[in-house]
Amino acid sequence: MEEQISDSVEELDAVIVGAGFAGMYQLYRLREAGFKTRVIEAADDVGGTWYWNRYPGARCDILTVDYSYSWDPELEKEWTWSERYATQPEILRYAQHVADKHDLRRDIQFQTRIKRAKWDEDAKRWNLLTDQGQKIAARFYIMATGCLSMPKVPDVPGADQFEGASYFTSGWPHEGVDFSGKRVAVIGTGSSGIQSIPLIAEDAAQLTVFQRTPNFSFPAHNGPVAEARLAEYQRDVNAYRQAARESLIGVPADKPSVSALEVSEEERAAVYEKVWETGELAQQIKFNDIQLNPEANETQRQFMHNKVRQIVEDPKIADLLCPTNHYIFTKRPCLDTNYYQTFNKPHVRLVDLHTQPIVSITRAGIDLGGDEPEELEFDAIVFATGFDAMTGAIVSVDIAGRDGLALRDAWSDGPQTYLGLMSAGFPNLFMITGPGSPSVLSNMMVSIEQHVEFITDTLKHLRDHGYDSIEPTALAQDRWVQHGNEFADLTLLPTANSWYMGRNVPGKPQVFLPYVGGVGRYREICDEIVDRDFLGFTLDGPEGRQSNDGVIRPVKPDMMVTLELIEEAGAPPFESVPVAEARAMAEGMGEMFPPGPEVGEIVDGTLPGADGSELEYRLYRPASPGPHPIVAYFHGGGWVLGSHSSDDPLCRDLCKQSNAIFVSINYRHAPEHRFPAAADDGLAAARWIAAHAEELGGIPGQLALAGWSAGANIAAVTAQQAKLAGGPDILGQVLLNPSVDGAMDTRSIRDNAEGYTLTTPLMTWFWDHYCDPSDRSNPKASPLRAEDLSGLPPAMVITCEFDPLRDEGDAYAAALSNAGVPVRHLQVEGHTHMSVSWVDVIVSAAFVRTEMAEATKDFFAPRH
Ligand SMILES: Cc1cc2nc3c(=O)[nH]c(=O)nc-3n(C[C@H](O)[C@H](O)[C@H](O)COP(=O)(O)OP(=O)(O)OC[C@H]3O[C@@H](n4cnc5c(N)ncnc54)[C@H](O)[C@@H]3O)c2cc1C
Numbered sequence: 001m002e003e004q005i006s007d008s009v010e011e012l013d014a015v016i017v018g019a020g021f022a023g024m025y026q027l028y029r030l031r032e033a034g035f036k037t038r039v040i041e042a043a044d045d046v047g048g049t050w051y052w053n054r055y056p057g058a059r060c061d062i063l064t065v066d067y068s069y070s071w072d073p074e075l076e077k078e079w080t081w082s083e084r085y086a087t088q089p090e091i092l093r094y095a096q097h098v099a100d101k102h103d104l105r106r107d108i109q110f111q112t113r114i115k116r117a118k119w120d121e122d123a124k125r126w127n128l129l130t131d132q133g134q135k136i137a138a139r140f141y142i143m144a145t146g147c148l149s150m151p152k153v154p155d156v157p158g159a160d161q162f163e164g165a166s167y168f169t170s171g172w173p174h175e176g177v178d179f180s181g182k183r184v185a186v187i188g189t190g191s192s193g194i195q196s197i198p199l200i201a202e203d204a205a206q207l208t209v210f211q212r213t214p215n216f217s218f219p220a221h222n223g224p225v226a227e228a229r230l231a232e233y234q235r236d237v238n239a240y241r242q243a244a245r246e247s248l249i250g251v252p253a254d255k256p257s258v259s260a261l262e263v264s265e266e267e268r269a270a271v272y273e274k275v276w277e278t279g280e281l282a283q284q285i286k287f288n289d290i291q292l293n294p295e296a297n298e299t300q301r302q303f304m305h306n307k308v309r310q311i312v313e314d315p316k317i318a319d320l321l322c323p324t325n326h327y328i329f330t331k332r333p334c335l336d337t338n339y340y341q342t343f344n345k346p347h348v349r350l351v352d353l354h355t356q357p358i359v360s361i362t363r364a365g366i367d368l369g370g371d372e373p374e375e376l377e378f379d380a381i382v383f384a385t386g387f388d389a390m391t392g393a394i395v396s397v398d399i400a401g402r403d404g405l406a407l408r409d410a411w412s413d414g415p416q417t418y419l420g421l422m423s424a425g426f427p428n429l430f431m432i433t434g435p436g437s438p439s440v441l442s443n444m445m446v447s448i449e450q451h452v453e454f455i456t457d458t459l460k461h462l463r464d465h466g467y468d469s470i471e472p473t474a475l476a477q478d479r480w481v482q483h484g485n486e487f488a489d490l491t492l493l494p495t496a497n498s499w500y501m502g503r504n505v506p507g508k509p510q511v512f513l514p515y516v517g518g519v520g521r522y523r524e525i526c527d528e529i530v531d532r533d534f535l536g537f538t539l540d541g542p543e544g545r546q547s548n549d550g551v552i553r554p555v556k557p558d559m560m561v562t563l564e565l566i567e568e569a570g571a572p573p574f575e576s577v578p579v580a581e582a583r584a585m586a587e588g589m590g591e592m593f594p595p596g597p598e599v600g601e602i603v604d605g606t607l608p609g610a611d612g613s614e615l616e617y618r619l620y621r622p623a624s625p626g627p628h629p630i631v632a633y634f635h636g637g638g639w640v641l642g643s644h645s646s647d648d649p650l651c652r653d654l655c656k657q658s659n660a661i662f663v664s665i666n667y668r669h670a671p672e673h674r675f676p677a678a679a680d681d682g683l684a685a686a687r688w689i690a691a692h693a694e695e696l697g698g699i700p701g702q703l704a705l706a707g708w709s710a711g712a713n714i715a716a717v718t719a720q721q722a723k724l725a726g727g728p729d730i731l732g733q734v735l736l737n738p739s740v741d742g743a744m745d746t747r748s749i750r751d752n753a754e755g756y757t758l759t760t761p762l763m764t765w766f767w768d769h770y771c772d773p774s775d776r777s778n779p780k781a782s783p784l785r786a787e788d789l790s791g792l793p794p795a796m797v798i799t800c801e802f803d804p805l806r807d808e809g810d811a812y813a814a815a816l817s818n819a820g821v822p823v824r825h826l827q828v829e830g831h832t833h834m835s836v837s838w839v840d841v842i843v844s845a846a847f848v849r850t851e852m853a854e855a856t857k858d859f860f861a862p863r864h
Pocket residue numbers: 017018019020021022023040041042043047048049050051053058059060061062067112113114115144145146147148149192393397432433442443444445448
């Protein structure tokens with residue numbers, strides 16, 4: 001039946017669901033801003049996570065100095081934590097203290113659950129129904145329902161038959177549990193299991209731990225808050241908090257800049273030992289490729305395995321406790337006190353569910369199958385089976401947005417959000433630390449505060465500007481989801497069977513849920529969205545609508561991060577220094593890049609240029625038996641920078657993938673040799689290679705051209721000159737981000753002028769060094785200007801979205817095609833002028849080189 005809102009319906013500005021740290025702070029802020037607000041909470045007090053999870057050993061795993069509110073300066077002074085990692089009762093007391101101090105409970109309705117939420121488009125409000133049958137109407141509906149608040153239903157048959165006592169770590173009895181003299185089973189070895197097992201073992205007569213997957217756990221070394229850390233915090237609390245906000249995971253920490261594979265084994269071991277001793281999860285990642293490169297990851301994984309083997313006396317048990325099915329840090333690692341040591345106790349047993357799966361829970365205990373069936377009897381079973389993380393609590397409410405769209409349906413293939421804050425089709429519905437935001441990959445206190453402040457400021461903005469609703473656009477949302485997935489895919493994180501991926505809940509769509517880009521970057525993104533007039537949002541009100549559609553981070557994440565690193569490095573622009581210095585800088589930068597794949601052979605030699613001078617070349621030969629077809633390759637560098645060896649990784653990769661010889665030519669450079677020297681050298685080199693194919697190990701008559709940037713200009717010009725001169729025969733041309741028009745008058749020249757490495761000022765500098773303005777309309781300088789492009793060899797033209805040269809490349813591809821030349825035109829989204837050439841750095845552009853190689857192979861394929 002349709003829900004009818006009766007006259008007695010309570011009208012509020014905002015309803016917040018959940019009175020954990022998120023809901024409490026959100027209430028404080030909205031109340032302060034004058035919004036009539038109510039919190040609805042299922043529990044009978046505040047605290048959320050710390051209200052429900054009262055199992056023995058429950059603690060935070062982020063130092064409590066960091067895991068605390070930063071918005072109340074008085075609170076910062078009046079509250080001192082007793083330990084590095086406070087226990088659940090202490091954290092709960094903290095939450096209660098905040099509630100008392102700010103009189104929050106007067107606006108919190110406890111013991112009430114929101115069951116249904118329905119958007120009323122005409123009234124622009126949410127109609128909410130509680131499990132008490134109460135109806136509330138609110139303009140804004142804010143889900144502070146928690147990422148880890150919906151316990152996962154244990155997928156073990158017979159759980160309801162057990163006649164002994166059953167406990168869930170996520171809903172522990174308030175009065176506590178006495179396990180003395182009891183035979184206890186603990187199912188699950190995630191964080192809650194790892195924290196509780198040592199304490200349960202202290203009391204129980206027998207403890208049996210059922211493990212499906214071992215996790216990595218570090219010793220917490222709990223105790224008083226470290227003096228040095230406290231001093232750092234107290235020296236300047238604001239600066240300390242700000243550093244946390246700008247950090248990767250919401251805790252001040254240095255950004256690792258060294259690869260684990262760059263240092264010696266001894267150095268690595270010393271680093272791992274040192275971080276193991278810190279007992280801090282936030283300090284564990286000290287190498288920049290631990291979460292990216294399996295080989296690097298393996299070094300720390302092995303270190304951890306060794307630690308387990310040193311602690312656990314029985315080697316078979318130690319083996320079982322060593323995680324081998326996932327990389328370290330691809331699941332949330334745990335912090336423990338004596339977890340591994342517990343398995344040395346004679347009354348503690350570990351059951352490996354892979355060899356002895358649970359057949360059923362019975363009235364008396366647990367029946368095991370597999371190789372060694374057993375019937376085990378217990379007095380108590382503890383389920384430490386985790387949560388339906390990040391989406392569970394949200395979709396458990398029956399939410400219907402615009403046109404009755406059910407959130408569960410909209411998210412059937414995984415959560416669709418913009419920033420993890422809102423979802424298209426669900427106006428005025430906010431999620432605090434929702435899927436698509438850093439949330440569980442961070443110190444959540446920092447992420448909660450940032451979201452609360454974003455939501456509060458947004459609501460104030462709407463009110464101040466006469467809008468009554470806000471909603472993300474479909475484009476902004478789709479591209480945010482894509483950005484999040486692409487970012488995650490660069491890391492090892494999606495490879496694990498983790499709750500980050502939803503893989504712990506049968507039937508849950510498997511997508512990586514949190515945003516891996518980091519807390520600091522994410523905050524910048526949110527701030528930029530607001531600064532750009534709520535980019536990607538539609539704001540609607542009686543006086544009008546503002547829909548500022550767009551994409552916030554359109555550049556592929558690996559390229560984006562690389563651009564950020566380049567900017568941080570702060571090198572002067574090439575065009576601001578003398579040519580010699582620019583060349584040295586370019587060479588130095590080249591040396592910092594990975595070398596590219598091995599090829600069969602690399603040979604350096606010389607060939608005659610157009611003026612008879614010797615030009616160096618570098619020949620890349622495939623490892624397969626020859627002879628091979630040959631590609632004459634012209635390097636990038638704006639006719640000014642670079643040499644026959646400067647595109648080494650790119651040439652190696654193309655040589656290997658296309659199974660062709662690549663001959664990279666050191667044509668004459670400007671300003672010493674201005675136009676048309678480089679162009680003339682192109683033709684001279686092509687002729688010489690064609691004539692000497694056999695002695696180079698090539699197949700006579702099988703010659704193609706390739707080039708990147710200014711080198712693609714030379715390749716294109718050479719193809720035209722060869723046609724005009726009647727030879728040599730060129731079978732194809734691969735033009736990567738070609739510069740083909742000296743007029744430099746396109747939209748992409750203007751749109752991508754700055755920020756993507758090849759800038760428009762740099763391109764102007766290149767042209768000025770190379771060619772007089774009066775010569776630039778000559779097709780030998782600007783091949784796009786050629787009157788007749790017919791009869792040219794087949795081409796592959798690659799253009800990149802964020803390249804100033806994009807539009808002229810697109811125009812050349814179109815002009816070739818219009819002239820009847822077979823053209824393969826690849827327009828690469830989200831990439832820049834450099835992306836394709838940075839082999840093994842910009843992995844998301846690797847497919848382009850594969851396509852270039854395929855095109856090259858096609859040029860040489862026999863024609864019938
Ligand atoms: C054991 C454990 C340890 C953790 N340790 C850390 C740590 O060290 N560091 C860290 O950063 N994070 C940690 N977390 C994550 C933790 O959940 C967050 O840090 C934080 O407490 C979340 O606060 P919240 O207010 O967003 O959600 P929660 O604290 O989960 O509160 C959500 C509240 O919403 C209520 N609710 C949900 N749905 C409804 C509904 N439909 N109607 C009414 N009420 C509803 C729930 O009852 C709950 O009280 C831990 C989580 C667990 C489970």
